[in-house]
Amino acid sequence: MDLGRLSTDALASFAVFADHLNFTRAAGELHISQPALHVKVRKLSEAVGRPLYTRHGRRLALTPAGERVARFARDLDARMTSFLAEMDGTAASRAPALAAGEGAYLYLLGDAVHPGVRLINGDRARTLAAVRTGRADVGVAVLDVLPADVETELLASYPQALVMPDDHPLAALPRLALCDLAGAALVVPPPAGPHRVTLERALRAAEVPWSLAVEAEGWPLMLHFVALRIGVAVVNGCVPPPPGLTAREIIDLPAVPYYALHLPGRADDPLVTGLLSAVRTAVRSTPCISRYPSTSTPRPRPSGTS
Structure with a gap:
């Protein structure tokens, strides 16, 4: 590692890039060109001697080394801000x-x-x-x-629960088991998300057949589709059902x-x-x-x- 090549400007620029994980948006915030930001990050990576980010399709992610460099850059900026405030006779502060x-x-x-x-x-x-x-x-x-x-x-740990219209037959039960979902049309998140993966794995292990009603991103949209009677949905127990919908705990799904x-x-x-x-x-x-x-x-x- 060539510490002499570490640039405070490159560190500050990398911290902004780490916030966005997008060269276009980071360069816009820094008011520099995208190629210029690429050069700063590349030179910083060469100085550290390790790659600072990886690319997964169109998605960028920091490597462990990139996380450490971003943390160091922010620590350095905080110390500089505190030093300048001290020199100016003021108190340095920031919002949590x-x-x-x-x-x-x-x-x-x-x-x-x-x-x-x-x-x-x-x-x-x-x-x-x-x-x-x-x-x-x-x-x-x-x-x-x-x-x-x-x-x-x-x-906190919350049970998983089935949300359905108030007049749904399963709403008459105080608690449910996975077998009660047999044949249900489910509103679920898109594939590969942790909630979808866990739910599908549990249904498959319990040999419970189900059908896809619609895929929806986020609890509010899932609840909206349930309210429209497109299907029922499994949600975390901290998600309150809106008026017209009822939630029942599913006892054999993990908290x-x-x-x-x-x-x-x-x-x-x-x-x-x-x-x-x-x-x-x-x-x-x-x-x-x-x-x-x-x-x-x-x-x-x-x-x-x-």
């Missing part, structure tokens, strides 16, 4: 940054989301990357495997664990502790599907419903 996905923001985080917090929206991979690179102080995500390079705290995550060594950082406190409070006030009372009178389990 929270990273999470659409579902967490809509149904889980509540009052933790306010104008004093800088919000970063992304899927699980982008949330992890935001924390690893220092872009986010705290992330909230569903984790099936706990990463070794970040600190994690279990916030969905939401974790807060931050970089090691930042447990005493006020930016982290303040966000964690707000996130914990918000999660504690989130209703759970299994706590919703059954509004229908239980009756014998129906057969052949869809």
Whole structure:
């Protein structure tokens, strides 16, 4: 590694690129040409001696080395900002940054989301990357495997539940099993997403036949299609059914664990502790599907419903 070739300008530019993972948008924010940004990143990669990003089709992702370089670049910028503020006789400050996905923001985080917090929206991979690179102080995500390079705290585990119209035959049951979904037309996320993969694997293992009603991205659109009676949907238990729809826990699907995550060594950082406190409070006030009372009178389990 040739440390003498590390450029503070290239580091700052790479931090912006790491935010976007898109050369066009990053170059626009930096007010430089896209080829110029490519040169900066390439030279920085040569100085470090490792590739800083990989390309998967049209999608870019940081390598572990790229995450470390982005984190170093942000740390350097923060130290420079603090130094200049000290020299100027002022106090350096910044807003805490929270990273999470659409579902967490809509149904889980509540009052933790306010104008004093800088919000970063992304899927699980982008949330992890935001924390690893220092872009986010705290992330909230569903984790099936706990990463070794970040600190994690279990916030809550929610059952998975079937959402259906109030007058659906299965709504008469207080809880459901996978076998009750036999023959159901399901509203599901697009293929390869973690929720879709887990659900399909469970249905296949239980030998439960089902049909595709429609693919929809995100809980709100899935619930919209259920309200239109296009099909029924399996959602996380923190997603409340809107008026006209009912949710019932599916007892033999695994619970969905939401974790807060931050970089090691930042447990005493006020930016982290303040966000964690707000996130914990918000999660504690989130209703759970299994706590919703059954509004229908239980009756014998129906057969052949869809």
